[in-house]
Amino acid sequence: MNQTGTVDQRQTKEQLFLVNQYLDMLLSFIRLQDISSDLVFKSQSAKELVLRVVKEYKVFFIEKDLSLSLGDSDFDLVTDSKWLTFVLEQVIYNAIKYTKVGGLTINCTTDQKIIIQDRGIGIDKADLPQIFNQGYTGFNGRVEDNASGLGLYLVKEILDKLGHSIQIDSEIGQGTTVTIDCRQKTLR
Numbered sequence: 001m002n003q004t005g006t007v008d009q010r011q012t013k014e015q016l017f018l019v020n021q022y023l024d025m026l027l028s029f030i031r032l033q034d035i036s037s038d039l040v041f042k043s044q045s046a047k048e049l050v051l052r053v054v055k056e057y058k059v060f061f062i063e064k065d066l067s068l069s070l071g072d073s074d075f076d077l078v079t080d081s082k083w084l085t086f087v088l089e090q091v092i093y094n095a096i097k098y099t100k101v102g103g104l105t106i107n108c109t110t111d112q113k114i115i116i117q118d119r120g121i122g123i124d125k126a127d128l129p130q131i132f133n134q135g136y137t138g139f140n141g142r143v144e145d146n147a148s149g150l151g152l153y154l155v156k157e158i159l160d161k162l163g164h165s166i167q168i169d170s171e172i173g174q175g176t177t178v179t180i181d182c183r184q185k186t187l188r
Contacts, residue, residue: 021093024086035161039080046108046182047074049081053088054106060096067103074108077182083158084182090151091116091178098122098176114180123170131168132156 047070054061054068061068095104099120107115123131135149159166163184170176 021089035083035158039083039161041078041080043076043078044081044084045074046077046112046114049085049088050106050108050114053085053092056089057092057096060093061103064096064099065101066096066099069103069105071105071107071109073110075110075112075182077112078184079162079164079182083162084164087155087158087180088114090155091180094151095120095176095178102175112182114182116178116180117175119175122172122174123168123176124172125170128168128170132166 050070054070060066092104092106095116095118099118102119105115105117107113109115131152132155133149134153137149156166159180165181167179167181168176169179
């Protein structure tokens with residue numbers, strides 16, 4: 001249909017992109033059971049990983065008319081770039097999905113943290129303690145009706161395996177701040 005021009009090609013490409021993202025999430029969930037055989041640790045630029053994801057999701061920034069502010073600082077970290085890219089994709093796409101107006105700010109700080117801030121709808125304080133639980137969608141997931149309850153669960157599990165940590169702070173109507181601490185901790 002896309003090739004014959006009988007549908008809006010831009011929308012078809014976006015939907016295909018989302019289907020591929022959900023398929024990747026499902027495959028990552030399966031691979032997570034034996035992630036240790038799939039890990040390749042090497043030194044990476046945090047900002048380069050972030051830029052790669054932002055470029056991949058640029059169509060959604062454009063479609064929603066969201067701005068992006070990317071800080072100048074950078075740091076090198078030792079991680080598995082494939083798995084950390086998956087984490088960044090999940091967090092950045094969530095920020096885009098739940099932000100109606102405004103934009104995102106992303107900083108790679110000198111103390112080895114990647115901080116992603118949005119001015120979206122925010123997460124209810126009652127939901128925050130459970131957002132990393134498998135299958136938990138919370139209030140936003142029920143209202144938006146497009147949450148799987150797998151994304152943040154996988155993010156937390158992957159970061160634990162990589163020896164990194166995550167913290168999420170949020171306020172309804174003000175937005176959400178996700179801090180990924182990339183300092184190496186004990187691998188799980």
